[in-house]
Amino acid sequence: MSTATDSGRSTEVIWVTGAASGIGRALTESLVQEGASVVASDIDADALAWAENQPRIATCLCNVSQAADNERAVATALDRFGTLSGIALNAGVSGAAPIDAADALALLEQNLAVNLVGVVHGVRAALPAFRQAGGGSITVTASTSGIGGDPTMWPYNAAKGGVINLVRSLAVELAPENIRVNAVAPGPTVTGMTQGMLDGGANPVNESLRQRIPMQRWGTAAEPAAAHAWLLSSAASFVTGIVLPVDGGITANSGQFDPLGGPAVGGVRP
Numbered sequence: 001m002s003t004a005t006d007s008g009r010s011t012e013v014i015w016v017t018g019a020a021s022g023i024g025r026a027l028t029e030s031l032v033q034e035g036a037s038v039v040a041s042d043i044d045a046d047a048l049a050w051a052e053n054q055p056r057i058a059t060c061l062c063n064v065s066q067a068a069d070n071e072r073a074v075a076t077a078l079d080r081f082g083t084l085s086g087i088a089l090n091a092g093v094s095g096a097a098p099i100d101a102a103d104a105l106a107l108l109e110q111n112l113a114v115n116l117v118g119v120v121h122g123v124r125a126a127l128p129a130f131r132q133a134g135g136g137s138i139t140v141t142a143s144t145s146g147i148g149g150d151p152t153m154w155p156y157n158a159a160k161g162g163v164i165n166l167v168r169s170l171a172v173e174l175a176p177e178n179i180r181v182n183a184v185a186p187g188p189t190v191t192g193m194t195q196g197m198l199d200g201g202a203n204p205v206n207e208s209l210r211q212r213i214p215m216q217r218w219g220t221a222a223e224p225a226a227a228h229a230w231l232l233s234s235a236a237s238f239v240t241g242i243v244l245p246v247d248g249g250i251t252a253n254s255g256q257f258d259p260l261g262g263p264a265v266g267g268v269r270p
Contacts, residue, residue: 012036013081014232015073017064017122018091020047022191023141026225027088032056034229039077041069042091064091064118070125077129084129086137086232089122096152108155115159119166127179135178137236139228140167142183144247164243171241180240182231187247189219214249214259 014031018024019040028040028051040051041062051057058080062069077084093114095107119140130136145153146160164183171181188209210216224246230236231244245251253259 009034009036009233012085012232013039013077013083014086014088015039015041015077015084015122015126016088016090017041017062017073017118018141019051019059020044023186023189023221023224023228024088024090025050026221027090027228028057030222030225030229031232037081039073039080041073041076062091064089064121065113067121067125070118070121074125074129083133084126084136085133086139087122087126088139088141088228088232089119090139090141090228091118092141094153094156096150096156098152099154104155108158111155111159112162115156116162116166119163123170123181130179131177136180137232138170138179138181139231140181140183141224141228142167142185142243144185144187144245144250147185147243147245147251167243168241175240180231180236182236182240183243184224184227184231185243185245185247185251186224187219187245187250188213189221189224189246191221211258211260212250212253213247214253216259217248219246219248 009031012031014036016024016028016038019028020042024042028038031038032054037056039058039060040048041060042048043061043063045061048059051059058076060073060076062073064070074084091114093110095111097104097107123138126136126138140163142163143156143160145157146164149157164185167181167183174181210218227244227246231239
């Protein structure tokens with residue numbers, strides 16, 4: 001791990017949403033270890049308690065679907081650290097239902113409010129601070145489910161697909177102001193949101209999904225967090241508008257063949 005001096009993060013102030021667990025927590029811990037200061041926000045006060053009483057972390061309760069909560073998180077950064085150099089809009093929800101299910105529209109509304117509109121609120125809240133600082137960097141947690149479709153996950157697919165094109169559009173709009181906007185698209189990753197899928201005995205989705213990943217394993221929360229950290233850093237100073245899959249090769253696969261059981265070549269399987 002780089003030191004604060006080596007990484008150049010000693011003057012960075014980053015706001016991370018969904019910081020109580022999973023990718024958000026891994027990113028917060030990594031940024032602090034590299035010397036940055038972090039505003040760690042989440043809707044779950046108990047789960048966020050791990051970040052309290054740390055000198056370079058300010059915690060803030062935040063429901064990202066509410067504009068005022070996003071504004072409060074930015075105000076926390078300015079009050080505690082005096083500036084804001086980057087934001088990682090990582091908070092999200094999931095859920096699946098057939099499109100004709102009784103609760104389908106409610107599930108869609110929740111996914112859009114948190115996963116898509118929440119990103120808009122976060123960007124809008126941070127813009128005045130970025131403009132005052134002369135620029136900034138924004139990363140957003142999208143998903144491989146925003147690149148392709150999944151059965152019954154259409155609310156999540158729609159919201160994350162919207163996030164991806166939102167990132168591209170904002171990157172073009174904000175580039176002249178030295179504000180970069182990029183997305184990280186995790187594949188299957190071990191987080192609190194996915195924990196229920198990891199019991200192979202109770203839920204065969206785990207093993208079935210693992211077999212579709214060319215690298216034959218789920219990702220760790222630290223892996224997409226590292227992609228966020230790089231995109232937020234000056235090392236990515238000429239990178240904007242990209243969607244970076246961190247997915248073990250899922251989006252590289254055409255889907256026609258199982259990664260371990262590809263087509264026979266010359267009558268012989270690899």
